[in-house]
Amino acid sequence: MDETILLAHGSGGQMSHGLIEGLFLKYLGNPILAALDDAAVVDPPGASGGGRLAFTTDSYVISPIFFPGGDIGKLAVCGTVNDLAMSGATPIYLSAGFILEEGLPLAELERVVASMAETARAAGVSIVAGDTKVVEHGKADRLFINTAGIGRVPAGLELGNDRVRPGDLILLSGTVGDHGMTIMSQREGLRFSSPLQSDCAPLNGLVTAMLAALLAADDAGWGALHCMRDPTRGGVATVLNEIAARSGVGIEVEEAAIPVREAVRAACELLGLDPLYVANEGKLLAFVSPEGAEPLLAAMRAHADGREAAIIGRVTAEHAGRVALRTVLGARRVLSMLAGEQLPRIC
Amino acid sequence: MDETILLAHGSGGQMSHGLIEGLFLKYLGNPILAALDDAAVVDPPGASGGGRLAFTTDSYVISPIFFPGGDIGKLAVCGTVNDLAMSGATPIYLSAGFILEEGLPLAELERVVASMAETARAAGVSIVAGDTKVVEHGKADRLFINTAGIGRVPAGLELGNDRVRPGDLILLSGTVGDHGMTIMSQREGLRFSSPLQSDCAPLNGLVTAMLAALLAADDAGWGALHCMRDPTRGGVATVLNEIAARSGVGIEVEEAAIPVREAVRAACELLGLDPLYVANEGKLLAFVSPEGAEPLLAAMRAHADGREAAIIGRVTAEHAGRVALRTVLGARRVLSMLAGEQLPRIC
Numbered sequence: 001m002d003e004t005i006l007l008a009h010g011s012g013g014q015m016s017h018g019l020i021e022g023l024f025l026k027y028l029g030n031p032i033l034a035a036l037d038d039a040a041v042v043d044p045p046g047a048s049g050g051g052r053l054a055f056t057t058d059s060y061v062i063s064p065i066f067f068p069g070g071d072i073g074k075l076a077v078c079g080t081v082n083d084l085a086m087s088g089a090t091p092i093y094l095s096a097g098f099i100l101e102e103g104l105p106l107a108e109l110e111r112v113v114a115s116m117a118e119t120a121r122a123a124g125v126s127i128v129a130g131d132t133k134v135v136e137h138g139k140a141d142r143l144f145i146n147t148a149g150i151g152r153v154p155a156g157l158e159l160g161n162d163r164v165r166p167g168d169l170i171l172l173s174g175t176v177g178d179h180g181m182t183i184m185s186q187r188e189g190l191r192f193s194s195p196l197q198s199d200c201a202p203l204n205g206l207v208t209a210m211l212a213a214l215l216a217a218d219d220a221g222w223g224a225l226h227c228m229r230d231p232t233r234g235g236v237a238t239v240l241n242e243i244a245a246r247s248g249v250g251i252e253v254e255e256a257a258i259p260v261r262e263a264v265r266a267a268c269e270l271l272g273l274d275p276l277y278v279a280n281e282g283k284l285l286a287f288v289s290p291e292g293a294e295p296l297l298a299a300m301r302a303h304a305d306g307r308e309a310a311i312i313g314r315v316t317a318e319h320a321g322r323v324a325l326r327t328v329l330g331a332r333r334v335l336s337m338l339a340g341e342q343l344p345r346i347c
Numbered sequence: 348m349d350e351t352i353l354l355a356h357g358s359g360g361q362m363s364h365g366l367i368e369g370l371f372l373k374y375l376g377n378p379i380l381a382a383l384d385d386a387a388v389v390d391p392p393g394a395s396g397g398g399r400l401a402f403t404t405d406s407y408v409i410s411p412i413f414f415p416g417g418d419i420g421k422l423a424v425c426g427t428v429n430d431l432a433m434s435g436a437t438p439i440y441l442s443a444g445f446i447l448e449e450g451l452p453l454a455e456l457e458r459v460v461a462s463m464a465e466t467a468r469a470a471g472v473s474i475v476a477g478d479t480k481v482v483e484h485g486k487a488d489r490l491f492i493n494t495a496g497i498g499r500v501p502a503g504l505e506l507g508n509d510r511v512r513p514g515d516l517i518l519l520s521g522t523v524g525d526h527g528m529t530i531m532s533q534r535e536g537l538r539f540s541s542p543l544q545s546d547c548a549p550l551n552g553l554v555t556a557m558l559a560a561l562l563a564a565d566d567a568g569w570g571a572l573h574c575m576r577d578p579t580r581g582g583v584a585t586v587l588n589e590i591a592a593r594s595g596v597g598i599e600v601e602e603a604a605i606p607v608r609e610a611v612r613a614a615c616e617l618l619g620l621d622p623l624y625v626a627n628e629g630k631l632l633a634f635v636s637p638e639g640a641e642p643l644l645a646a647m648r649a650h651a652d653g654r655e656a657a658i659i660g661r662v663t664a665e666h667a668g669r670v671a672l673r674t675v676l677g678a679r680r681v682l683s684m685l686a687g688e689q690l691p692r693i694c
Contacts, residue, residue: 008687012626014687016580041434057444061480083385086384128402141482148495150402233358238359340362
């Protein structure tokens with residue numbers, strides 16, 4: 001295999017086949033992908049058990065492509081797995097579309113694909129469809145990855161941005177800002193005494209534990225859970241604003257209740273950023289009616305991906321469409337949606 | 348709305364929302380997409396009627412993004428619809444992931460998205476999930492689009508690259524090379540007396556007519572159809588080689604039977620290209636046992652997208668894994684898979 005990506009790797013001919021068989025199938029191989037048909041033909045997820053289908057897509061253009069805690073391949077699997085999990089779905093099948101820049105070292109591509117394979121195994125999903133394109137040097141930036149995903153939403157579970165109601169409590173699964181500040185520090189060449197690390201992780205295991213806990217609770221059940229979201233681009237503040245607008249409710253958040261790692265806080269202060277606007281890649285927000293909050297919080301804290309889970313606020317019928325933050329100093333201010341761009345190419 | 352794409356359009360914040368609501372939903376809007384949840388939750392295609400699920404993905408990086416007969420948006424819908432149709436699936440849901448270069452005129456994006464909407468309507472599919480990323484000027488080339496698609500394969504229909512058998516006849520739905528030579532001529536600034544035009548079209552209507560004809564035939568049925576492929580990158584020659592290798596069969600093709608438009612032939616001669624290696628975006632190859640060939644050919648010729656359909660060759664048990672071409676002069680030569688790259692960024 002040649003040492004760098006050439007335009008001919010995207011030709012559809014011999015070199016494309018060499019790349020597919022020598023690299024992609026080596027790591028991602030399964031009987032469905034290996035058939036190399038135009039489309040993967042699979043059993044419909046959960047056709048027998050009922051339920052609906054969840055379908056999502058995301059492109060990943062993060063720079064740098066390798067960073068503490070992950071890489072663009074791990075991120076591309078986690079991000080789409082998490083979007084499915086937030087809809088309540090069990091992620092099952094993923095597709096992967098690569099756009100490669102001519103001259104990309106093959107060793108870097110191999111490292112990324114191996115990381116995708118490892119993350120897919122950890123999340124319990126199969127990559128069953130793929131595509132590779134190559135563009136001239138200078139017409140992309142190393143590599144971009146798109147993943148689309150299919151999952152199964154169990155019958156009886158209904159979540160949505162528009163289902164949040166006054167009285168709901170807001171749970172956050174852990175610290176905020178880790179991913180965004182890790183990327184930012186890498187780009188700026190910043191060093192801190194305690195190193196920053198992206199929180200990039202698949203959240204479907206945590207969600208499974210949360211749903212099981214609600215089912216097992218005496219007075220809750222799935223009906224108590226109204227919405228889940230992973231606060232990626234735009235951070236917690238932007239997701240809260242989206243929910244406030246879509247559900248037509250007010251939201252009140254306690255700044256002191258939101259866990260932030262010391263190194264993240266330091267990096268944010270240095271760069272003049274607010275951690276509530278910084279991207280996360282392994283955290284979720286859950287909106288739940290009061291009777292569900294206790295079992296949900298206990299289940300989250302008992303899971304490796306939710307140890308620092310906390311109730312960070314509540315939903316009100318007042319100031320509909322707006323998010324209010326009570327600061328650590330006791331002041332109250334409006335937390336608006338992200339305006340402009342804080343950290344381009346964070347995912 | 349601003350006149351060009353800014354990095355802030357990819358922030359996930361206010362400007363992202365403006366772009367989504369002001370442009371994407373304006374053209375592509377449907378209740379599922381408009382919910383703007385992390386994943387689209389939909390009824391599983393054909394869960395009641397049985398059948399399996401087809402899932403596919405492709406990224407589109409074509410340059411130029413507008414060309415006679417289409418644009419990158421039309422292509423992104425047709426390409427994924429066609430991959431689903433080749434598996435025998437009825438295409439139902441599409442996702443769309445955009446990677447935009449900072450500085451892209453919004454009017455160009457709008458034209459592309461409007462074209463996607465029109466093509467999706469024509470093909471009878473809904474775009475239910477989307478994503479937009481923006482990269483700095485010079486880190487992409489105008490815009491790249493990924494589409495993934497879901498379709499339903501009816502119970503009893505089994506197609507695949509490895510199901511072709513000696514004795515099968517090979518049907519081609521029309522002229523070859525139109526898409527590739529149109530793009531090439533645009534790039535090279537070539538003019539011909541009869542203008543070239545891409546054949547970019549959704550093929551699911553043609554496939555539906557073909558499947559209906561087989562079902563209605565006295566002595567055929569779906570079992571007669573073994574494989575369908577759309578000869579995109581690498582052209583007819585590359586697909587035939589893939590089939591020969593995957594099915595372990597020999598293939599014989601008659602050059603004289605393959606329809607090529609006069610302008611395409613002229614452009615190929617001028618540029619020293621073989622139309623059998625040039626990309627198509629609205630043509631299909633079907634491998635069918637002899638009893639199915641007549642009803643299939645009649646159905647194709649009766650459909651607007653298959654008027655020039657022809658039987659171009661047959662499958663043999665000899666020279667397994669290789670494709671032989673009998674030229675118009677009566678000579679016989681091996682038609683190998685595309686080596687190197689003929690036309691980068693053709694799709």
